[in-house]
Amino acid sequence: MNPVTIAEIAAAIRNVPDFPKPGIQFKDITPVLADGRLFDGAMNLLVEPYRNSRVDKVVGIDARGFIFGAVAATKLGAGFVPVRKKGKLPWNTHEQSYDLEYGSATVAVHVDAVKPGERVLLVDDLLATGGTAAAAMRLLEKLGAHVVGFDFLIELKFLEGRSKLAGHPVRALIGY
Numbered sequence: 547m548n549p550v551t552i553a554e555i556a557a558a559i560r561n562v563p564d565f566p567k568p569g570i571q572f573k574d575i576t577p578v579l580a581d582g583r584l585f586d587g588a589m590n591l592l593v594e595p596y597r598n599s600r601v602d603k604v605v606g607i608d609a610r611g612f613i614f615g616a617v618a619a620t621k622l623g624a625g626f627v628p629v630r631k632k633g634k635l636p637w638n639t640h641e642q643s644y645d646l647e648y649g650s651a652t653v654a655v656h657v658d659a660v661k662p663g664e665r666v667l668l669v670d671d672l673l674a675t676g677g678t679a680a681a682a683m684r685l686l687e688k689l690g691a692h693v694v695g696f697d698f699l700i701e702l703k704f705l706e707g708r709s710k711l712a713g714h715p716v717r718a719l720i721g722y
């Protein structure tokens with residue numbers, strides 16, 4: 547089978563105008579997930595730079611980050627840690643709030659999910675304003691983790707989300 551190209555993945559991402567509200571161009575990645583060859587190819591491209599660097603834990607951000615993060619973890623021989631919306635995790639948690647366009651949101655992680663000094667890679671489907679990823683980064687810093695990088699399928703470059711993640715390598719396969 548031919549290796550999957552970034553252009554093929556980009557062509558499969560569906561743009562849904564005005565979802566979930568007017569003015570938002572929603573990047574729907576479900577057609578990539580539904581195609582076995584594309585999904586596996588996208589995962590191989592996502593983890594490629596990290597194959598030879600030790601990653602102890604991959605952190606996936608609620609909810610589509612769980613899909614990409616969990617597969618990245620098994621491909622890298624790493625553990626998986628979910629960062630979830632507040633109130634979903636059953637054990638003791640650290641919480642971090644961040645501003646949204648309207649109001650705020652809070653994410654949480656189990657206090658024992660990562661040991662101090664462990665090397666973690668954060669994975670999500672899409673980097674927009676960077677608020678979610680920056681909040682996840684703060685949670686991991688509270689745990690004493692060493693953040694080796696951020697890995698996204700898609701980056702909405704015009705929102706300049708990576709400026710909130712300064713000091714860490716940020717990578718996205720596809721930019722808009």
Ligand code: AMP
Binds near residue numbers: 574676
């Ligand atoms: P942000 O905190 O602004 O970087 O938003 C990132 C989160 O919101 C990611 O987990 C994305 O899944 C989701 N998201 C934000 N904007 C979009 C969009 N245009 N299309 C699809 N998902 C989005």
